[in-house]
Amino acid sequence: MSTDPVISVSALDLYYGEFHALKQVPMEVKGRHITALIGPSGCGKSTLLRTLNRMNDLITGVRVSGSILLEGRDIYAPGTDVCLLRKRVGMVFQRPNPFPLSIYDNVAFGLRVAGLRDGHAVEEIVERSLKAAWLWDQLKDKLNQSALELPLDQQQRLCVARLLAVEPEVILMDEPCSALDPIATARIEELMLDLKAKYTIVIVTHNMQQAARISDYSGYMLLGEMIEFGATAGIFTSPKDKRTQDYVSGRYG
Amino acid sequence: MRIPPKYTQALAVTVLGAATVFTVVVLVFIIVFVLSKGLPGINGEFLFSAPKDMGRAGGIFPTLVGTVLLPLMAIAIALPLGVGTAVYLTEYTRETRLTQVLRFGTDCLAGIPSILFGLFGFIFFVVMLKMGWCLLSGGLTLAIMVLPTIIRTSEEAIRAVPNSYREVSFSLGATRWETVLKVVLPNALPGIVTGVMLGIGRSIGETAAVIFTAGSALRMPASAFDSVRTMSVHFYILAREGISNEKAYATAAVLIISVLLVNLAAYSMMHRFIARRSR
Numbered sequence: 001m002s003t004d005p006v007i008s009v010s011a012l013d014l015y016y017g018e019f020h021a022l023k024q025v026p027m028e029v030k031g032r033h034i035t036a037l038i039g040p041s042g043c044g045k046s047t048l049l050r051t052l053n054r055m056n057d058l059i060t061g062v063r064v065s066g067s068i069l070l071e072g073r074d075i076y077a078p079g080t081d082v083c084l085l086r087k088r089v090g091m092v093f094q095r096p097n098p099f100p101l102s103i104y105d106n107v108a109f110g111l112r113v114a115g116l117r118d119g120h121a122v123e124e125i126v127e128r129s130l131k132a133a134w135l136w137d138q139l140k141d142k143l144n145q146s147a148l149e150l151p152l153d154q155q156q157r158l159c160v161a162r163l164l165a166v167e168p169e170v171i172l173m174d175e176p177c178s179a180l181d182p183i184a185t186a187r188i189e190e191l192m193l194d195l196k197a198k199y200t201i202v203i204v205t206h207n208m209q210q211a212a213r214i215s216d217y218s219g220y221m222l223l224g225e226m227i228e229f230g231a232t233a234g235i236f237t238s239p240k241d242k243r244t245q246d247y248v249s250g251r252y253g
Numbered sequence: 254m255r256i257p258p259k260y261t262q263a264l265a266v267t268v269l270g271a272a273t274v275f276t277v278v279v280l281v282f283i284i285v286f287v288l289s290k291g292l293p294g295i296n297g298e299f300l301f302s303a304p305k306d307m308g309r310a311g312g313i314f315p316t317l318v319g320t321v322l323l324p325l326m327a328i329a330i331a332l333p334l335g336v337g338t339a340v341y342l343t344e345y346t347r348e349t350r351l352t353q354v355l356r357f358g359t360d361c362l363a364g365i366p367s368i369l370f371g372l373f374g375f376i377f378f379v380v381m382l383k384m385g386w387c388l389l390s391g392g393l394t395l396a397i398m399v400l401p402t403i404i405r406t407s408e409e410a411i412r413a414v415p416n417s418y419r420e421v422s423f424s425l426g427a428t429r430w431e432t433v434l435k436v437v438l439p440n441a442l443p444g445i446v447t448g449v450m451l452g453i454g455r456s457i458g459e460t461a462a463v464i465f466t467a468g469s470a471l472r473m474p475a476s477a478f479d480s481v482r483t484m485s486v487h488f489y490i491l492a493r494e495g496i497s498n499e500k501a502y503a504t505a506a507v508l509i510i511s512v513l514l515v516n517l518a519a520y521s522m523m524h525r526f527i528a529r530r531s532r
Contacts, residue, residue: 055424060347087426097417110425113435166425
């Protein structure tokens with residue numbers, strides 16, 4: 001495996017209208033590792049995450065400059081296929097958001113959008129995805145049940161399964177545990193550590209302990225700037241910047 | 254001198270209660286009146302045989318067929334146009350001056366008296382396009398008439414689809430069109446159906462616009478280019494020309510029952526829609 005970063009962000013500026021939300025942000029995301037973005041609310045970490053699959057394009061008045069390279073290719077270059085980009089760089093949202101469909105149809109959604117008509121192939125991928133999200137054993141007998149009737153943490157893992165079905169390379173997670181209780185959170189964290197073997201993960205979290213527990217690299221953001229970025233152990237035990245130190249030691253935030 | 258609150262309260266309850274009772278009583282009276290005069294005249298023969306002697310005798314079968322076909326044709330034309338417009342306004346355009354003007358125009362269209370649609374249909378379809386009085390002229394005219402209702406209800410239904418559904422769909426690599434087709438429309442469907450039901454109800458009850466464009470032939474229509482008579486028009490002609498009060502009331506009773514059924518269907522769908530939203 002090459003040691004080149006999968007995603008390489010440099011000098012990224014983002015404006016919401018007049019508001020300067022990201023200021024000259026750099027970031028390197030290593031393949032098959034977990035990278036965590038931490039920082040107080042409104043610091044721009046979710047915004048940064050959403051530039052990586054260009055979900056910010058959907059908001060009016062957003063301007064982006066700088067470069068984001070995904071395996072060496074600028075994803076903001078003209079002519080980029082945004083749909084293909086989003087299949088490669090998938091996303092799990094803050095609140096579990098399954099469609100009001102059956103469990104099976106939720107997982108099969110992306111495949112059907114991609115035009116996969118072969119029923120057997122779909123079945124196989126649904127099973128594989130549910131297994132990868134640790135849901136198969138609990139749900140295999142009720143695949144036709146509505147996804148909305150599942151408990152929240154199963155819903156969130158179903159959203160992971162739905163994403164895995166389209167075979168992304170990178171998984172972006174936007175505070176995936178903020179709607180969950182501590183036990184459910186622990187389960188999602190274990191799942192992430194398991195997924196790390198095959199996928200590159202970037203997670204935004206409010207929870208510093210979570211970043212410390214699961215991530216290999218961390219970035220601390222404040223007011224739209226990347227204050228410090230590096231190996232998680234270093235960020236939490238010997239931060240170089242005074243502001244990072246204040247935050248991770250709980251004196252701020 | 255101030256009236257003590259105790260009395261104003263009692264007064265309010267009395268006045269508001271009376272208004273409610275009055276409204277309900279008038280409604281019930283109309284329905285009971287028409288049904289009591291009309292129900293005795295309704296039987297299998299009346300429903301399923303052709304009228305004789307201008308409707309003085311016989312049944313109403315051709316007008317029953319006309320009442321089914323004309324709204325169906327109107328909806329078949331208005332549904333794709335209306336839903337298409339609603340999708341375009343909500344999913345494909347940002348809120349600008351242009352969409353506001355379009356929306357204002359739709360609202361104005363909804364407020365125009367139906368006879369103006371009839372007049373337009375007569376001049377444009379019947380005379381200018383030489384289509385004559387026929388099912389198609391009537392269907393096109395009614396389609397234009399119910400279009401605003403369908404656009405607005407579809408728009409509301411589409412707006413009510415949670416944005417998070419769209420986000421997920423996009424994040425899985427779907428295009429906007431795939432998102433509309435697989436996520437937005439299926440979730441907006443109950444609301445769209447409600448709009449369609451309202452449109453059908455309006456078309457069934459319409460007379461002015463229909464006489465002008467679909468004519469009032471009592472024959473069974475053989476094609477879309479034949480004139481038809483709906484029950485509303487039949488009832489109007491029977492009563493106005495003094496042909497047969499008994500048959501007029503029987504027709505009116507059938508009409509009231511059909512409109513009630515359509516509204517009940519729309520109502521129950523709306524309820525299921527709301528129940529699903531709030532879950």
